[in-house]
Amino acid sequence: MAVQPSRSDRRELVRERAFTAAGLTAAVALVTTIVLFLVQLFITSRASRAAFGIPFLWRSEWNPVTEQFGALPMIIGTLITGFGALLISTPFALGIAIFLADYAGKKAAEPVKYLIGLLGGLPSVIFGLWGLFVLVPIVSRFEVWFGKLVGSEALVASGTTGVGLLAAILLLAIMILPFSASLILESLLVVPMELKEGALALGATKWDTIQNVELPYVRRSMVGALVLSLGRALGETMAVTMVIGNGMRLPHSLFDPANTLASAIANQFLEATSPVYIASLIQLALILFVIAIVINIAARVILRRGVQQ
Amino acid sequence: MTARKLKNSLMGFLVAASAGLLIAVLAVIVWHIFISGVRYLNWDFFTKAPAPFGESGGGVFNAIVGTFLITLVAAAIGTPFGMFAGIYVAEHRGQRFADIVRLCADALQGIPSIVIGIFGYTFLVARFRSYSALSASVALAFMFVPTTARVTEEVLNLVPSGLKEAAYALGARRSSVVWNVSIKTAAAGITSGLLTSMARIAGETAPLLFTAFGSRYIEWNMLRPMSALPLQIYIYASSPYPALQQQAWSAAFVLVLLILLLQFGAKHLIARVLRVKA
Numbered sequence: 001m002a003v004q005p006s007r008s009d010r011r012e013l014v015r016e017r018a019f020t021a022a023g024l025t026a027a028v029a030l031v032t033t034i035v036l037f038l039v040q041l042f043i044t045s046r047a048s049r050a051a052f053g054i055p056f057l058w059r060s061e062w063n064p065v066t067e068q069f070g071a072l073p074m075i076i077g078t079l080i081t082g083f084g085a086l087l088i089s090t091p092f093a094l095g096i097a098i099f100l101a102d103y104a105g106k107k108a109a110e111p112v113k114y115l116i117g118l119l120g121g122l123p124s125v126i127f128g129l130w131g132l133f134v135l136v137p138i139v140s141r142f143e144v145w146f147g148k149l150v151g152s153e154a155l156v157a158s159g160t161t162g163v164g165l166l167a168a169i170l171l172l173a174i175m176i177l178p179f180s181a182s183l184i185l186e187s188l189l190v191v192p193m194e195l196k197e198g199a200l201a202l203g204a205t206k207w208d209t210i211q212n213v214e215l216p217y218v219r220r221s222m223v224g225a226l227v228l229s230l231g232r233a234l235g236e237t238m239a240v241t242m243v244i245g246n247g248m249r250l251p252h253s254l255f256d257p258a259n260t261l262a263s264a265i266a267n268q269f270l271e272a273t274s275p276v277y278i279a280s281l282i283q284l285a286l287i288l289f290v291i292a293i294v295i296n297i298a299a300r301v302i303l304r305r306g307v308q309q
Numbered sequence: 310m311t312a313r314k315l316k317n318s319l320m321g322f323l324v325a326a327s328a329g330l331l332i333a334v335l336a337v338i339v340w341h342i343f344i345s346g347v348r349y350l351n352w353d354f355f356t357k358a359p360a361p362f363g364e365s366g367g368g369v370f371n372a373i374v375g376t377f378l379i380t381l382v383a384a385a386i387g388t389p390f391g392m393f394a395g396i397y398v399a400e401h402r403g404q405r406f407a408d409i410v411r412l413c414a415d416a417l418q419g420i421p422s423i424v425i426g427i428f429g430y431t432f433l434v435a436r437f438r439s440y441s442a443l444s445a446s447v448a449l450a451f452m453f454v455p456t457t458a459r460v461t462e463e464v465l466n467l468v469p470s471g472l473k474e475a476a477y478a479l480g481a482r483r484s485s486v487v488w489n490v491s492i493k494t495a496a497a498g499i500t501s502g503l504l505t506s507m508a509r510i511a512g513e514t515a516p517l518l519f520t521a522f523g524s525r526y527i528e529w530n531m532l533r534p535m536s537a538l539p540l541q542i543y544i545y546a547s548s549p550y551p552a553l554q555q556q557a558w559s560a561a562f563v564l565v566l567l568i569l570l571l572q573f574g575a576k577h578l579i580a581r582v583l584r585v586k587a
Contacts (some may be wrong), residue, residue: 012482019484023400027410030327033451034413037420037428044431095327103324112328119335121572123512124422125539126561129546130338133345133554174334181331205317228419235421237515238543241527262423262515269519270429285427289420296419300412 041286045103047279056283062264064272069280069289073250077258078288080251081244082167082234083236085172086180090226093177097184097209114183128242133172136162136243139170143255151270163245168263170176171239176229184226187218187303224303231295235256235288236261339565346562349555351363355563358527365552371527372541375442376567378529379521380511381536387453388503394454395461396487402466412463418514422515425451430519442528442535445521448511455508462503464495504575508568514539538564546565 048056052069059070096116100109140162191214199209215222245257246267259267263286272278353368360367394410430450434440468491469585476486492499517523522534523544538560544556 009564012485016482016484019487022389022393023397026390026458027397027406030394030410030417030454031310031413033417033454035423040428040432041424090449092327092330095324099324099328103321104328112332115332115335116570118569119331119338120511121508121568122338123514123539123564123568125512125514125542126565127338129542129561130341130555132546133558134337134341177331177334205313207317207320208313210320216416232417235419235424237421237423238539242543242546243402262421265423265427266515266518269430282427285424288364289424292419292421292424293363295415296416298411 033156036290038286041282041289045279045282045286047275048283049279050282051276054279057287060250064268064274064277067274067276069276071261071284073248074259074261074264074284075287076250077165077244078234078245078262080254080258080259081168081172081260082230083095084165084169085176085233086226086230088169088173089177089180089229091246093180093184093229096177096181097188098187100181101188102206102210102214113185116178116182120182124175124236124238125242127171127175128239131167131239131243132163135171136167138162139164139167161245161257163243164247164255164257165251167243168240168244168258168260171243172233172236175236176233177237179232180229183228184218184222187221187225191217208300216271220305221303224299227295227299227302231292231299234260234295235262235292237266241266261285261291314537320403336489342558342561342565345555345558346565347559349559350526350562354559356557359525369541369563371524371536371554372538372560373563374527375521375535375537375580376511376539377433378531379442379449379482379517379535380507382443382531383453383510384503384507385451386446387506390450391454391457391473391506392461392499394458396465396491398458399462399465399491400487411459414455414458416449417430419461420452420454420565423518424511425449426516426519429516434520435520439532440520440522440534441532442521443531445517445535445537448516448520449513452510452513452516453506456506457502459496460506461499465491466497468494484514492545500576504571508575509572511571512539512568514543518543538567551578 025263035047048069051067052059056069056071057075058072059068061070061074062073063069096112100112104112143162143166195213195217196209199213204212240260241263244259244263246263247257247259251258265281265284265288269278269281271283332488353366355368356370357368358371359369394414398411398414399408402504426450428451429444433444437444440463442542472490472494473486476490480488515541518538521537521540523536523540524534525536528535542560542564545553545560548554
């Protein structure tokens, strides 16, 4: 005698199917998003490629009036600010992570970790506001002092605004500090206790142990952490937009106003009226998108290998 | 004292100093926001729209309303996608496609906010020929989904497999195991993750620039341009008028307070829920 499925059984089966479909749909949607972004940005930036082609990447002129556009000043600005910030913040991030992993007891580590989370959770625009009204005047005074020091009349005269690459680098360094510190800390915490204890038992000092056992052990995941931080710095928008000065030309010194890919878009998109101008800004977004995706996936792959090792 | 020991002490001092520096920087920033922010706060600031040009006073009620509406709608759109994607990855752990989904979620978290803004513009605003709060919510949902997916997955991975196996042994189907066992066990963690994700998108400016656009009026209609606190801070900070710059600081103070509240809620309210359950 065949058993008829009861009504509640059938309802459960429908629910099961709906559940599976929902999970799969969401998962596919997430993966498709990346493709959707690529296609959408590629299509809407067509006018820029039609006008300038691939040389858009290394043309150094960005002139809305004559409608000549090239991404080089923004690419250079993005690289200088990103690597500059990473260079400044990495030693401190490393110091904080080592302090939390090896020096601070639990009682001291917890509040510091909480503060790191707090600093990392502040919105970009808040950093921008603080940078614009507090950091930029300080940078401006430094520029005048520095100009007098090296005897540069031009610097004393032109550098008094304080907005420019240097302010952006300093602000970015502060902003990525909590991010890279917590990533490095995460990797330090997986170092096996036995390794450290072994070194200490051999008479190594605490720092000997850190330098010769701990840091070599996490080398690979540390690279991953720094690459992720770099990605964060390259794409940071609002804070940089507010202090970098929207300079359209190739910067010649750290005190010059400049633009990153992100800040050029934020500064100019609403003013852009001609189709080529708009398409060129979207093209910048496309470049930034590709850089961000490549960096993030590379960092994750490095980090995963670091863990497996 | 040998050179080795000297180096040991010196490095110990340096790492402690770098932690001290971080705290000092944070203290300076918070101090400025507090001091400059509180000074201009008054009742009007919370209850009124911006004053017409040239008049003093006015507030940012329009931006407060906007931040709440845009953030909540973004969360409403993003939560089902994020949660189900997280469930999918957690339930298919170790499978190739689940790994790809997780990698995509990680990569999406790294997309610069301005790119999300441009995408929102070309995808929605340009297509429907109007700036709107809804397009801003959709743009923010693209940031909300990957974070939520990752948090959901991580929390679900913490559910003891014994609990799930017990349910399976009783003949329960996967959907009811996930709903009635995993999600219920992990509910507090998932809620906490949702609040954290909301705290993150509530502070975003760049995705709103070309979507919500901003408005001087108190607007409740999601299909019209709308202001939000981060947007208002950016616009006021870039203006040459000291009165508006002051309001930027006050708005910053309110925004930071709101975000801290969400983060605090995520951390402590959930801890309490857990304690009551236990």
